[in-house]
Every structure is written in structure tokens, then in C-alpha cells.
Amino acid sequence: MPKEYRIALRNCGLINPESIDEFIAADGYQALRKALKSEPLGIYEEIYDSGLRGRGGAGFPTGAKEKAAAVICSDCEKYVICNADEGEPGTFKDRIIMETDPHTLIEGITIAAYSIVAHRGFIYIRGEYELSIQRIQNAIEQAYGRGFLGENILGSGFNFHLEIRRGAGSYLCGEELTLIESVEGKRGYPRIKPPYPAEKGLWGAPTLINNVETLANFPAIILNGAKWYRSIGTEKSPGTKIFTISGDVNKPGFYEFPMGVTLRELIYEVAGGIRNGKPFGAALIGGAAGTFASEQHLDVQMGYDKLRDAGLTLGSGAVIVMDSTRDLNQTMLSILKFFKHESCGKCIPCRIGTTQLYEALKENLTQLYFKADTVYPELIRQAEMIARTSLCPLGQSPILPLKSLWEHILVKQIANK
Amino acid sequence: MEVEKILSKYPRSKDYLLEILHDIQNHHPQNYIPAEAVQKVAGHLNIKRAQVYGVIGYYSMFSTKPRGKYIIRVCASPICNMMGSCNLLDFLKQKLGVGLGEITADGLFTLETTECLGNCAAAPAMMVNQEIFGNLTPGMIESLLEHYSKKSK
Numbered sequence: 067m068p069k070e071y072r073i074a075l076r077n078c079g080l081i082n083p084e085s086i087d088e089f090i091a092a093d094g095y096q097a098l099r100k101a102l103k104s105e106p107l108g109i110y111e112e113i114y115d116s117g118l119r120g121r122g123g124a125g126f127p128t129g130a131k132e133k134a135a136a137v138i139c140s141d142c143e144k145y146v147i148c149n150a151d152e153g154e155p156g157t158f159k160d161r162i163i164m165e166t167d168p169h170t171l172i173e174g175i176t177i178a179a180y181s182i183v184a185h186r187g188f189i190y191i192r193g194e195y196e197l198s199i200q201r202i203q204n205a206i207e208q209a210y211g212r213g214f215l216g217e218n219i220l221g222s223g224f225n226f227h228l229e230i231r232r233g234a235g236s237y238l239c240g241e242e243l244t245l246i247e248s249v250e251g252k253r254g255y256p257r258i259k260p261p262y263p264a265e266k267g268l269w270g271a272p273t274l275i276n277n278v279e280t281l282a283n284f285p286a287i288i289l290n291g292a293k294w295y296r297s298i299g300t301e302k303s304p305g306t307k308i309f310t311i312s313g314d315v316n317k318p319g320f321y322e323f324p325m326g327v328t329l330r331e332l333i334y335e336v337a338g339g340i341r342n343g344k345p346f347g348a349a350l351i352g353g354a355a356g357t358f359a360s361e362q363h364l365d366v367q368m369g370y371d372k373l374r375d376a377g378l379t380l381g382s383g384a385v386i387v388m389d390s391t392r393d394l395n396q397t398m399l400s401i402l403k404f405f406k407h408e409s410c411g412k413c414i415p416c417r418i419g420t421t422q423l424y425e426a427l428k429e430n431l432t433q434l435y436f437k438a439d440t441v442y443p444e445l446i447r448q449a450e451m452i453a454r455t456s457l458c459p460l461g462q463s464p465i466l467p468l469k470s471l472w473e474h475i476l477v478k479q480i481a482n483k
Numbered sequence: 484m485e486v487e488k489i490l491s492k493y494p495r496s497k498d499y500l501l502e503i504l505h506d507i508q509n510h511h512p513q514n515y516i517p518a519e520a521v522q523k524v525a526g527h528l529n530i531k532r533a534q535v536y537g538v539i540g541y542y543s544m545f546s547t548k549p550r551g552k553y554i555i556r557v558c559a560s561p562i563c564n565m566m567g568s569c570n571l572l573d574f575l576k577q578k579l580g581v582g583l584g585e586i587t588a589d590g591l592f593t594l595e596t597t598e599c600l601g602n603c604a605a606a607p608a609m610m611v612n613q614e615i616f617g618n619l620t621p622g623m624i625e626s627l628l629e630h631y632s633k634k635s636k
Contacts, residue, residue: 152601153598153599153601154599155560155561155562155598155599155603156560156561156562156599156603157599157601157603158601158602158603158604160601161601193505193542193544194544194556194597194600194601194610194615195601196613196614196615197615231498231501231502232501232502232505233501233542234501234504234505234542234543234544234545235542235543235544235545235597235598236541236542236543237598248501249498250497250498251497251498251499251500251501251528251538252538253537253538253540253541254541254542310603310604311604312562312603312604312606313562313565313566313603313606318603318604318605318606319604320604350561354560354561384603386561386562386565386603388565392565396565397561397564397565400559400560400561400564400565401561403559404560404561404598407598408598410541
């Protein structure tokens with residue numbers, strides 16, 4: 067069985083999440099100490115060299131994001147935001163980090179703030195994550211008390227203030243520019259990109275916005291160096307990833323592995339195989355805005371490049387497993403219902419399109435003879451149009467599960483009949 | 484807690500709007516944001532009432548209509564759905580005698596659905612006010628309902 071390697075989750079279950087002393091005893095805030103002794107430039111270069119990519123789903127190189135926010139201006143107001151609006155179905159890695167090791171996240175955010183020289187930051191946590199909110203609030207208060215946050219942190223002369231902002235039940239607010247609108251106290255409507263947050267983010271100021279898991283990797287990278295981080299995982303996808311496995315497996319849960327672990331290992335060894343000994347049906351990788359993998363993909367290595375080559379996406383690291391008895395059309399229907407519900411209505415292609423996709427599949431599924439070979443190509447055609455014409459990533463998402471379900475699974479089922 | 488008291492905790496800056504609305508709603512025994520409160524929030528932040536309503540209307544956790552003392556939010560995500568949350572929703576509807584968005588006759592429960600609660604390893608899941616429960620069965624739901632009914636007395 068492949069061995070778990072925990073970086074983002076290194077303290078999970080080992081320390082009391084409500085005790086800053088236990089965190090400090092586990093080398094906590096050592097990375098911050100080290101970072102504050104070097105130049106901000108050295109920090110983002112270290113992150114850049116580590117090859118870390120955004121763990122929220124888009125996989126953008128984190129160091130490049132930091133550099134953009136760092137170099138845009140030297141003496142202006144800047145902000146750091148931690149995106150903890152984890153709403154991708156099947157994903158709960160950020161919740162686990164916040165609930166079990168809140169200080170690692172705070173340390174990571176503070177290092178990020180120092181690297182771009184921002185003095186104010188926010189953690190935007192979804193409103194449903196009550197325990198995460200409590201744990202982070204408690205940790206922030208403790209960090210202020212010990213001088214890891216606030217004025218003149220550890221005598222370095224660097225000031226940084228961190229606050230929580232609660233979301234209120236909008237999936238779309240996980241999209242970075244929409245999240246910024248929400249932090250400003252507005253409806254969660256996406257902004258047009260560019261400008262990117264690093265140019266014009268919160269209140270028009272340069273803003274660095276990273277996912278929880280991404281930031282939780284910062285302390286270890288700063289402590290051990292980019293070279294160490296690159297020695298884990300694969301060449302193109304360095305480091306580890308937290309996979310949240312759910313559905314028809316014997317041991318659903320969260321597991322952190324070096325990139326490159328295979329889907330087969332995750333499902334059959336780590337998660338204990340399919341429940342009730344049934345055959346594998348499909349796996350939805352990356353959540354609702356993810357892709358369906360078939361049996362032929364079981365040996366693909368989990369990493370940005372290898373998955374992309376196989377027509378799949380890593381996304382948030384969610385792995386939703388379905389046994390062979392599951393009706394995948396019904397799963398697809400509930401995914402389309404989800405997008406229909408979460409479309410904000412700002413742009414027409416997404417507002418009308420997501421409803422139309424859902425209604426069309428629902429209507430067709432009630433027919434006596436459901437003809438996948440006529441229904442799916444038409445849904446895909448429409449979803450492609452929605453993707454091309456929508457304002458934000460939500461409208462670009464339905465095509466992912468639709469096309470992969472059709473091409474990877476349904477086409478073969480029809481051919482085998 | 485009174486609305487004034489909640490408002491006094493917050494600077495007069497619009498970015499606290501969601502925080503303020505959460506606090507008002509969580510402290511209201513009927514879990515909603517009444518019209519008088521909207522007026523006061525608008526005054527405190529020096530924004531139009533329409534702006535406050537605009538935000539309340541956008542976010543699914545907020546409500547301008549009275550709700551039960553306990554809001555039951557059943558996860559309707561594709562995973563929970565697959566693991567049987569729709570059956571549990573039917574069970575709850577029948578048990579409580581209400582439809583989605585309705586309050587029980589005793590004013591104790593409002594039934595709603597929610598998107599993914601991030602409790603997928605223990606699907607199907609639901610939330611009762613701020614607490615999350617997983618691996619639900621009809622039997623568990625029955626005892627939870629009993630627990631909350633007793634708690635309210």
C-alpha cells in the first residue's frame with residue numbers, strides 16, 4: 067500500500083487544535099521566524115521554485131501569483147485573502163486543515179503576507195463551517211496574544227492583521243473575484259477578468275488570494291526549502307495533495323499523498339476498495355466541476371499533467387466513487403441541478419444555459435427509451451457554447467462532467483451493447 | 484441580543500454587512516432578519532435598504548421570513564443524493580408534516596436543503612442550525628428530532 071505523506075496535514079490528529087503551545091512544540095511558527103529574517107523576495111522565490119500550484123482547483127502556479135502581487139507596487143496598500151469557501155461537492159480538505167491545525171494556516175497566511183508586504187488579511191470561511199470558524203477564531207486570538215499577528219511581529223517591524231469573514235451559502239463565492247466582492251459586503255457576482263486580483267483585487271488594491279491547502283504548504287516549504295518540496299511527488303506536479311474520497315468505498319475519508327499516486331491505489335488500497343465487493347463503475351474526480359474517470363483510467367497518476375493528458379482534471383482533489391450499479395445519468399442530473407442552483411444570474415448564457423441543461427436531461431430521462439447517443443452530443447454542444455460565452459468559471463464547468471461522462475463511459479457502454 | 488447591541492460591535496464599514504446579518508439572524512429566536520433590523524443595518528452602514536435586501540436575497544443562508552427555532556438543512560449535493568439523502572428528505576417531510584421551506588406547527592423546525600456540507604465521507608449529511616450530522620438513517624433522524632424537541636422545552 068502506498069504510504070501517506072503529510073505536509074498540509076502534518077499536525078492533524080497529533081496536536082490539540084485549540085492549543086497554541088502544542089503547535090509551537092511541533093515546530094510551529096518556526097517557518098514564520100525564518101521568513102521574517104529574510105527578504106520578502108526570497109520568500110516568493112522559494113515558493114516559486116518549489117513548483118507549488120494552487121490546490122483549490124485551478125492549479126495556477128502559486129509563486130507566479132505571489133510574484134505578481136509582490137512586484138506590482140512597493141509602497142501601496144495590499145491584501146492577502148485565504149479562500150476557505152470550500153464548496154466543491156465531495157471536497158472537505160480545507161475543513162480538515164482548519165479544524166485540526168488552524169495555526170499552520172495562520173502561519174502560512176502570515177508568511178504569504180510578508181512575501182508581498184501586505185498588512186491586512188482575511189480568511190473567508192463558508193458560513194456552514196461553524197467548527198472551522200470557531201477554531202480559526204480561537205487560533206487568531208492566540209496568535210495575537212503571542213505576537214505572531216499584530217504590530218511588529220516577533221520584533222521584525224512587520225505588521226499584519228488578520229480577520230475572519232463568513233460566507234453565507236454561495237458556491238460561486240469560492241471563485242476568487244466573486245469572493246472579493248463578497249468580502250466587500252456585496253452580492254456574489256463575478257467580476258470580469260482581467261484585471262486579476264494581483265492587479266485590482268479587494269477595494270481595487272493588489273490582492274493575493276490562495277486556497278487553504280495551498281497556504282498550509284507554505285510553512286513546510288519555507289522551513290525545508292524548495293528543493294526538498296520538489297523531491298516529493300512528480301517532476302511536473304511536485305508535492306503532496308489531499309484527496310477526499312467519498313461514495314461507494316469501504317473507507318471514505320481524507321488522505322494526503324505525494325502526487326503521482328494512482329487512482330487504483332487510492333480506491334483499492336487506501337480507501338479499502340468498492341463497498342460490498344461490487345465492480346468499479348466510475349469515479350468523479352475534482353467534484354461537480356470535475357471529470358468522470360472510467361476503469362481504463364485507474365492506473366493514471368494523480369497529478370496536473372498526467373490527468374490532463376488523460377482528459378481528466380485534478381480539481382480540488384475530490385474523488386467520488388460509484389460502483390457499477392449506479393445510474394450515472396442520475397448523478398449527472400444532480401450535478402446539473404447543482405449548477406442551475408448556484409448560477410448567480412449575472413450573465414445570461416450561464417443563467418439560462420444551466421437551467422436548460424438540467425431541464426433537458428431531466429425531460430429526456432423520463433422518456434421510455436432514453437437515447438444517450440442523441441441526448442448527450444446535444445447537451446455537450448450547448449455546454450460548450452455556455453462555456454465559451456459565460457463570464458466566470460461556473461459557466462465553464464458543466465462541460466467537464468458532461469463531456470467526460472459521455473466520452474469516457476457512455477460511448478463505450480453503447481458500443482458494448 | 485438586540486440589533487443595536489450587535490451593530491455597536493461593528494465599525495460603520497460595508498464590508499461587515501455579511502457578518503452583521505449572520506449575527507442578527509443567529510440571535511433571532513426565529514432565525515431570520517426582520518424588516519426593522521434591515522432598516523437599522525442600513526442606517527448603521529449608511530447604505531440603502533435595497534442594498535441590504537439585495538445581499539440577503541443573494542445568499543441562501545439568510546432569510547427575511549420567520550423560520551423555526553431549528554433549521555434542518557439536508558445536504559442535496561450529488562454525493563449525499565447518491566447515498567440516499569433524497570429518501571431522508573422525504574422521511575423528514577412526512578415526519579414533520581411540512582414541505583421544503585415550511586415551519587412545523589409548533590414553530591420548532593424549518594426544513595431546507597443545502598449544497599455540499601463537506602461531510603461527504605459520512606454521507607448522507609444534514610445540518611441542524613450550526614451542528615452537522617453524518618451517516619444518517621431514519622432512526623437517527625427520529626432521535627435527533629426528539630433531542631431537539633426536548634432541548635427546546
